[in-house]
Amino acid sequence: MLSSRARGRLTVMALGLLFLLSIGAAGIAWERWRNEPPAPCGAVPSERQLEWLRMEWYAFVHFGINTFTNREWGFGDEASSLFSPSTIDVDGTVRAFREAGMSGLIYTAKHHDGFCLWPTRSTQHNVAHSPWKNGQGDVVRLFADSCAKEGLKFGIYVSPWDRHHAEYGRAGYLVDFEQQVRELLTHYGEIFEIWFDGAQGGDGYYGGARENRCIESDAYYNFPHIINLVRQLQPNCIVWGADNLGDVRWGGSEKGCAPYPCVNVVNPDTPDEKWISWEADTTINRAGWFWHPDQQTSVKSPQELMDIYFASVGHGANLILNVALNRDGQADGADLASLAAFGEMRRKLLTEDYALGARATASSVRRQSRRYAAGNAVDGDEETYWCSAEEDALPVYLELRLSKPATFDVVRLREQIRLGQRVQAFRLEAWRDGAWKEIDGGGMSIGYRVMRRLAQPITTDRVRLVVTRSRACPCISEFSLLRTPGAVQHTSQASGSCDQPHDAYLSRKRWSSPAPDACAAWDGKEDTCWQSDAAPLIIDLGETRTFNGFACLPSQNDSSERLADHFCLEVSTDAQNWSIVSEGEFSNVRANPILQRIVFPSTVAARYVRLTGRSTQKSFITTVAEFYLLPPPMPSRSGAADNDVK
Numbered sequence: 001m002l003s004s005r006a007r008g009r010l011t012v013m014a015l016g017l018l019f020l021l022s023i024g025a026a027g028i029a030w031e032r033w034r035n036e037p038p039a040p041c042g043a044v045p046s047e048r049q050l051e052w053l054r055m056e057w058y059a060f061v062h063f064g065i066n067t068f069t070n071r072e073w074g075f076g077d078e079a080s081s082l083f084s085p086s087t088i089d090v091d092g093t094v095r096a097f098r099e100a101g102m103s104g105l106i107y108t109a110k111h112h113d114g115f116c117l118w119p120t121r122s123t124q125h126n127v128a129h130s131p132w133k134n135g136q137g138d139v140v141r142l143f144a145d146s147c148a149k150e151g152l153k154f155g156i157y158v159s160p161w162d163r164h165h166a167e168y169g170r171a172g173y174l175v176d177f178e179q180q181v182r183e184l185l186t187h188y189g190e191i192f193e194i195w196f197d198g199a200q201g202g203d204g205y206y207g208g209a210r211e212n213r214c215i216e217s218d219a220y221y222n223f224p225h226i227i228n229l230v231r232q233l234q235p236n237c238i239v240w241g242a243d244n245l246g247d248v249r250w251g252g253s254e255k256g257c258a259p260y261p262c263v264n265v266v267n268p269d270t271p272d273e274k275w276i277s278w279e280a281d282t283t284i285n286r287a288g289w290f291w292h293p294d295q296q297t298s299v300k301s302p303q304e305l306m307d308i309y310f311a312s313v314g315h316g317a318n319l320i321l322n323v324a325l326n327r328d329g330q331a332d333g334a335d336l337a338s339l340a341a342f343g344e345m346r347r348k349l350l351t352e353d354y355a356l357g358a359r360a361t362a363s364s365v366r367r368q369s370r371r372y373a374a375g376n377a378v379d380g381d382e383e384t385y386w387c388s389a390e391e392d393a394l395p396v397y398l399e400l401r402l403s404k405p406a407t408f409d410v411v412r413l414r415e416q417i418r419l420g421q422r423v424q425a426f427r428l429e430a431w432r433d434g435a436w437k438e439i440d441g442g443g444m445s446i447g448y449r450v451m452r453r454l455a456q457p458i459t460t461d462r463v464r465l466v467v468t469r470s471r472a473c474p475c476i477s478e479f480s481l482l483r484t485p486g487a488v489q490h491t492s493q494a495s496g497s498c499d500q501p502h503d504a505y506l507s508r509k510r511w512s513s514p515a516p517d518a519c520a521a522w523d524g525k526e527d528t529c530w531q532s533d534a535a536p537l538i539i540d541l542g543e544t545r546t547f548n549g550f551a552c553l554p555s556q557n558d559s560s561e562r563l564a565d566h567f568c569l570e571v572s573t574d575a576q577n578w579s580i581v582s583e584g585e586f587s588n589v590r591a592n593p594i595l596q597r598i599v600f601p602s603t604v605a606a607r608y609v610r611l612t613g614r615s616t617q618k619s620f621i622t623t624v625a626e627f628y629l630l631p632p633p634m635p636s637r638s639g640a641a642d643n644d645v646k
């Protein structure tokens with residue numbers, strides 16, 4: 001039996017313990033409450049999309065039948081025997097991509113011409129029926145292996161539009177298309193992205209029918225079904241396009257830019273709100289997506305690539321940059337040189353973040369918790385973030401004090417997008433001469449990443465981000481200060497084709513036309529343009545000239561959906577009797593209105609030229625911003641015997 005004294009002591013002890021326990025429990029609850037993350041705001045990216053966003057930029061490789069026919073879109077009637085590269089040095093090219101800092105590669109396993117670059121069972125129209133390696137080769141395999149070796153992710157472009165297939169437009173084709181997707185996602189290891197291109201130009205070979213087959217809509221392809229198949233075979237694979245049912249959408253042009261503000265949610269504030277990321281695509285060479293014999297002079301400069309980088313990656317999109325393979329199965333040296341130089345510039349830009357480890361403070365911190373402290377934005381870790389207090393009214397700010405003044409001209413910001421894309425407007429300020437001065441007032445979105453180029457380099461040890469509009473309390477995971485390497489500062493935003501070598505064309509000094517406004521087509525200005533919805537463009541060359549082709553730059557303003565996508569070119573010696581020299585397609589001109597270069601089967605001599613636009617679509621407009629005639633090839637030019645296959 002315990003004495004009453006002992007009993008009393010025990011009771012006190014028990015009570016004490018209970019008290020401590022409840023304090024502890026309250027403390028734990030308090031800690032939990034303090035560390036509780038804010039609720040996600042709107043749609044959030046999937047793990048797959050997050051992983052993909054980290055890839056930032058990667059290569060596109062166009063290589064197939066068109067490489068051998070000097071076309072951008074094959075008609076579908078090309079013989080398999082045309083595919084005859086001497087060798088294919090995929091390894092060298094892929095290594096160059098890796099060395100430039102690219103994270104992956106997407107290869108055109110089948111383009112619109114329908115020729116499959118792997119030995120598919122779905123159609124005879126494939127590489128097994130080509131002379132290359134006596135039909136034993138597989139280009140898709142070469143790329144997959146090479147990427148695995150170099151540590152690059154590998155992706156596939158497979159065109160839904162198929163100008164070769166007899167059943168295209170009908171149910172029969174869909175069976176084969178599904179088979180193609182199945183093979184590509186089964187036999188080549190991990191595929192990080194599959195591109196279902198939306199292009200559809202209407203006419204084609206279609207097993208010999210040679211007719212126009214405009215499908216009603218993308219519903220024809222039954223993408224929900226195809227996407228299920230992709231998910232089943234490759235759960236981590238990003239689906240591009242597919243009528244916007246996939247994970248990623250097109251940047252909207254083929255110039256390599258994404259819109260700004262760059263908003264990653266579609267149908268915002270509705271039950272259908274969904275996260276779709278942006279991908280901006282373009283080519284390193286102005287000649288087009290496929291390799292062309294005369295493209296050496298059309299390579300975009302490293303500075304232009306830097307502008308493209310800021311207009312895509314800098315806005316929050318991923319950049320897919322095309323480098324075509326030539327007839328020797330490798331990238332041109334000129335393309336790779338520019339790529340390497342740009343890669344070096346990018347590396348230097350990203351080498352040093354002057355904000356890392358800075359002392360960071362903020363207008364408020366969520367629940368005063370260290371987990372959401374300002375310092376999280378300068379710790380070099382994308383996952384940790386600063387979050388303002390829920391009750392803190394906008395504007396809120398995040399301030400950095402550097403240990404010593406730094407010079408920078410690029411500010412990179414990231415949001416913790418696992419919690420949604422929140423920020424809708426912000427400005428940047430630097431502390432100079434005793435006051436906050438705005439250095440950038442135009443921020444309209446952040447998302448996974450935004451890189452703001454300042455008008456000029458700034459030297460300071462105090463900067464701040466001021467968020468003025470946000471869907472919910474901002475969650476900033478990174479605030480970086482970067483500097484563009486030496487010579488690269490701000491080239492012009494324009495990356496048109498203004499540096500085309502003009503002596504590659506006949507002189508236009510004596511040209512005239514019955515149409516008064518036609519001279520806009522040879523005034524040397526890409527922003528002036530002759531246009532008509534019915535009449536042809538007639539040019540009097542002033543004297544009889546010999547030429548073997550023409551080049552035509554369509555309108556460069558943004559209304560390209562109606563551009564004539566076919567043409568007929570006639571010549572005459574008296575402006576009365578005309579004969580057709582060339583008829584054909586301005587392939588892909590609506591998505592990519594670049595200079596269209598058409599080489600005739602043989603040289604012609606004439607004084608008058610007549611260009612008529614055509615289209616497979618009812619409504620169209622013929623536009624000519626600049627028109628050139630190509631001089632006949634000079635017999636002495638070494639190795640210039642790269643004649644077109646017709």
Ligand code: FUL
Pocket residue numbers: 072073197198199281289588591
């Ligand atoms: C477009 C195609 O029509 C072009 O030929 C190219 O493949 C580009 C990437 O996509 O829609």
Ligand code: CA
Pocket residue numbers: 376377378379380381382383384385477478
């Ligand atoms: Ca962080």
